[in-house]
Amino acid sequence: MESPNLIIIFGASDDCKKLINELFPLELCHLIKIVAICDNDSRIHGQSINGYEIISPDNIINYKYDKIIVTPIFFQDIKRQLVDLGVNSEKIYPYRKNYKDYFDTTSREFGNSSIGRFSYFKPNSKIWNTNIGSFCHIGDNCIIGQLGHNPHLISTYPLRYHFSNEISDCSLDPTADKKKMLKTTVIKSDVYIGEGVVISAGVTIGNGAIIGSKALVTKDVEDYSIVGGVPAKIISQRFSSNHIKKLLEIKWWTKDYSQIAHMITDLEGSVDDFINNYFKINKK
Numbered sequence: 001m002e003s004p005n006l007i008i009i010f011g012a013s014d015d016c017k018k019l020i021n022e023l024f025p026l027e028l029c030h031l032i033k034i035v036a037i038c039d040n041d042s043r044i045h046g047q048s049i050n051g052y053e054i055i056s057p058d059n060i061i062n063y064k065y066d067k068i069i070v071t072p073i074f075f076q077d078i079k080r081q082l083v084d085l086g087v088n089s090e091k092i093y094p095y096r097k098n099y100k101d102y103f104d105t106t107s108r109e110f111g112n113s114s115i116g117r118f119s120y121f122k123p124n125s126k127i128w129n130t131n132i133g134s135f136c137h138i139g140d141n142c143i144i145g146q147l148g149h150n151p152h153l154i155s156t157y158p159l160r161y162h163f164s165n166e167i168s169d170c171s172l173d174p175t176a177d178k179k180k181m182l183k184t185t186v187i188k189s190d191v192y193i194g195e196g197v198v199i200s201a202g203v204t205i206g207n208g209a210i211i212g213s214k215a216l217v218t219k220d221v222e223d224y225s226i227v228g229g230v231p232a233k234i235i236s237q238r239f240s241s242n243h244i245k246k247l248l249e250i251k252w253w254t255k256d257y258s259q260i261a262h263m264i265t266d267l268e269g270s271v272d273d274f275i276n277n278y279f280k281i282n283k284k
Helices: 014-028 057-062 075-084 159-163 241-250 257-267 271-283
Strands: 005-010 032-038 052-055 067-070 092-094 108-110 113-115 130-132 143-146 185-187 198-200 225-228 233-237
Touching: 005 014, 014 032, 032 057, 052 057, 057 075, 067 075, 075 092, 143 185, 185 198, 241 271, 257 271
Parallel strands: 005 032, 005 067, 032 052, 067 092, 113 130, 130 185, 143 198
Antiparallel strands: 108 113, 225 233
């Protein structure tokens, strides 16, 4: 009997748990064997998932393995990290074939939506007819471009699906909100959207905005605003109006890769220092 393929799963997440369940029949048949779970989060090293130890990437060299399956959407970055640690690139595989839909360093399109460079969203979020800028973070379980049903009808229930054969195409459902179906949702750049956020179709989220977890956003959100709640309301501006004006002129998210690489420390610092360092440069 041939020896089973030895597997290391990279990423101690919900996707990891899902993959373990998917591989379970193959383990029962002795076709594969999971030898460890690897993760970059040092806080969970030494813990376990379903009996499999969570190890540091540095410890991979101490294990025998045939394949490493990468569950996070940041496959390219993790592959580069593993190769730098001495892992053969031919042994590294993505969990999802379409991982570049969720994260890539370039702009891309999927379905009827578009997303800018370095922006990412999680696989269990749903996005319809939305244009997303660059460097946006969209959390788990979000619904963006929510359509809904027409509240002005007596009933919003799709009766024609169940009482006749008149309609099988859901896009022709007469209870759908036709006005929202025609609207494009816009998320500009450098936007942080927390877990479980719902954004109605046609809403525009400004640059640098932060949307708190579980918020229901039904109206436009201004640049560099923090909003939250159901329905979402403004909590505060992130910076002063003067700072926001200058940040919108700098537009750091439009710079090329090398320029942003040199900006990282400043982007993690105070707004005053950042504006002092880049506003005059930007005006030249």
